Amino acid sequence: MTSNTLEEFYETLLAACGPQHWWPGDTPTEIAIGAILTQNTNWRNVERAIEQLRAADMLSWPAIHHAEFERVAELIRPAGYFRIKTRRLKNFASWLADNFDGKIENLGRQPLFEAREQLLSVNGIGPETADSILLYALNMPTFVVDAYTARIAIRHGLIDESAGYDELKALFEDNLPEDVELFNEYHALIVNVGKHHCKPKPRCEGCPLACFEHETEFD
């Protein structure tokens, strides 16, 4: 691929959708909780769960750490997978308490590579959740890959369909300037367009990126 294909995609998406301004006014803790709750889940359901946590004054790591399992589970139920996600939230809260004085901001004081490796060592934090926390909560320059990112890159022939998370991440990071605001906005734009068009079975009508012109067969 040419080095500016991904920059062109960005300009196209920005022109078509406008700036998304994702997670702008929230605290790092609220963003990280959202990142865990949104695993394989519609964001609308996550918003309900977060509002219930907020109403119960449970939108903090110490509160989650010390609360009864069933209490947290009941509050986050609308986000789905509520038992496994309760375990992941409490596990993360415990890890923060043990290693970072319970403050997620302290994680961001480390170099990006070390912070990412440590996040990935926590049970329940995979690559997308780790990168979402680093980029959106801690303002560190790491590109967030999701299912939509993979579909777009594959359908435009930018990468082999067998590519894994790290290869997709490298594709974007190697062909874009290292810029927190750019990475933030780019991923948000991809999700926004993805919700309408980058389904397992693509809905190309009106898609700004017109994936169908580049790929003849979808399964």
Added chain:
DNA sequence: GACCAGGCACATC
């Protein structure tokens, strides 16, 4: 009723 959603861990071959 089928399909989808801003994944991840674990089992099994």
Added chain:
DNA sequence: GATGTGCATGGT
């Protein structure tokens, strides 16, 4: 190393 499965609610 690749592939399959459980986890669960809510919208379209």
